[in-house]
Amino acid sequence: MDNGEKLRHVFAEALGIEKDRVLDTLEYNSIPEWDSVAHMSLVAALDETFDTMLDTDDVIDMSSFARAREIMKKYGVEF
Amino acid sequence: MLTGKYALVTGANRGIGKAVVETFARHGANIIANSRTVRSLDETCARLSSEYKVGAHPVYFDVSDPQQVKQAFQEIVKISRRLDVLVNNAGVLDNNLLGMIKPELVQEVFGVNAFGTIYVMQYAARLMIKMQRGSIINLSSIVGLFGNAGQVTYSGSKAAVIGITRSAAKELASYNIRVNAIAPGFIDTDMIKSLAPEKYAERFDSIKMNRLGTPGDVANCALFLASDLSEYVTGQVIGVDGGMVI
Numbered sequence: 001m002d003n004g005e006k007l008r009h010v011f012a013e014a015l016g017i018e019k020d021r022v023l024d025t026l027e028y029n030s031i032p033e034w035d036s037v038a039h040m041s042l043v044a045a046l047d048e049t050f051d052t053m054l055d056t057d058d059v060i061d062m063s064s065f066a067r068a069r070e071i072m073k074k075y076g077v078e079f
Numbered sequence: 080m081l082t083g084k085y086a087l088v089t090g091a092n093r094g095i096g097k098a099v100v101e102t103f104a105r106h107g108a109n110i111i112a113n114s115r116t117v118r119s120l121d122e123t124c125a126r127l128s129s130e131y132k133v134g135a136h137p138v139y140f141d142v143s144d145p146q147q148v149k150q151a152f153q154e155i156v157k158i159s160r161r162l163d164v165l166v167n168n169a170g171v172l173d174n175n176l177l178g179m180i181k182p183e184l185v186q187e188v189f190g191v192n193a194f195g196t197i198y199v200m201q202y203a204a205r206l207m208i209k210m211q212r213g214s215i216i217n218l219s220s221i222v223g224l225f226g227n228a229g230q231v232t233y234s235g236s237k238a239a240v241i242g243i244t245r246s247a248a249k250e251l252a253s254y255n256i257r258v259n260a261i262a263p264g265f266i267d268t269d270m271i272k273s274l275a276p277e278k279y280a281e282r283f284d285s286i287k288m289n290r291l292g293t294p295g296d297v298a299n300c301a302l303f304l305a306s307d308l309s310e311y312v313t314g315q316v317i318g319v320d321g322g323m324v325i
Contacts, residue, residue: 037253044208053153056145056201 003050004079007072010049011065014042024066050077080306082107085134085159089113089142089199090169092120094268095218098294099166099301100127100135106302109134111155111162113169115141134159142169142195143187152202162206164305167196167217167240172270173232185232192236196243200258204251213256216304217244218297219316221264225325237262241316248314257313259304264320266292287322296321 001009011026012019015033028034034042043059046052046068052075054062062068069079086103090096091112100110104127112120112135120137127135136158140147155162171191173184196217207213222230223237241260248258265271265282274282283291300319303309 040204040208041254044205047156047205048209051156053149053156053202055149 002079003072003077004069006049007046007069007077007079008065010045011042011068014038014045022065024064024069026065028063046072050075052077080106080302080308081164083109084163084305085109085111085161086164086166086305087111087113087138087155087162087199087203088166088168089195092116092123094270095263095266095294095297096166096168097123098298099168102295102298102302103164103305104131104133104135106306107131107133108164108305109159111136111138111158113138113140113142113151115139115169141191142167142199143190145198148195148198148202152206156206161210162203163210163213165199165203165207165213165215166301166305167199167215169195170218170270171233172273174229174273175232176229177231180232188232189236189239192233193239193243196240200243200247204247204254204256207251207256208254211255213254214305214309215244215247215251215256215258216301217258217260219244219260219262221262221318221320221323221325224262224316224318227325244316245314252313257304257309259309259312259314260316261297261300261304262316262318262320263297264292264318264323266294266297266319268294282323285324286320287324290321292319292321 008022011022017033058071086108088100091100092114100112117139124135124137140151171188173188217240219240220237222234226234244260297319
């Protein structure tokens with residue numbers, strides 16, 4: 001599984017949605033499943049999967065799936 | 080009671096924090112002990128590890144510095160990859176009257192006692208969310224509940240800890256993470272040694288059980304909150320004060 005697919009998988013698992021719903025256009029708070037509670041689970045899962053410790057600023061800035069990919073690049077995750 | 084669990088204790092080099100790491104290690108917890116004074120916990124950790132056959136790791140950082148907290152958690156993840164218990168104990172005391180409080184001191188006291196509690200909880204909660212369980216114990220104070228003349232800054236910061244605890248308990252309950260506070264009374268630590276003799280006597284006289292609390296008294300309460308015995312207890316502030324009245 002490449003990192004793009006891993007990221008999609010983490011989102012699907014953490015938000016409890018089907019993978020095909022994880023699109024670049026998916027935004028925080030745009031679906032009931034991605035609320036603030038799920039966001040914290042998502043951050044924990046990203047840290048675990050990619051061995052990172054995201055800055056609080058990046059946690060707040062992670063407003064979409066596309067943005068998440070950009071943020072993860074800052075931590076050396078290649079897509 | 081804590082066999083196999085990993086516990087981070089801040090301000091572990093003396094007083095209550097020191098008693099907490101000792102008690103937790105005696106009950107089988109692996110210890111991650113924090114102080115901001117480098118090397119101050121090396122010997123303690125080596126002894127705990129040898130005496131109780133548990134993991135014991137010093138991690139040096141200043142809880143009031145978010146960057147240092149983040150770096151410390153990167154180190155903690157390497158050590159344990161998990162965290163079961165956090166004891167936010169690091170604290171700074173201030174005994175100045177209202178008109179004598181310098182802004183730098185307000186920053187320092189709130190920085191360590193209140194802001195530091197938030198910074199450390201932020202990263203600890205992430206590790207606990209992953210496991211869908213955990214216990215966070217924040218050290219407040221009896222003066223955070225009732226106030227005290229000459230302790231506006233300190234009691235304010237400890238009152239903040241109570242608000243922080245109750246709010247975090249509500250936020251984290253759905254992840255099965257419990258957040259509670261302990262409000263110690265007059266405890267026999269270095270912190271009370273700076274008191275004037277008449278103040279000391281006045282406070283001692285207000286303790287209904289007629290003795291000073293010990294760091295061990297507080298550590299035993301922390302042990303209860305850290306253990307599964309308190310698995311349905313969250314958002315509480317438990318006084319460990321011998322019936323002290325302020």
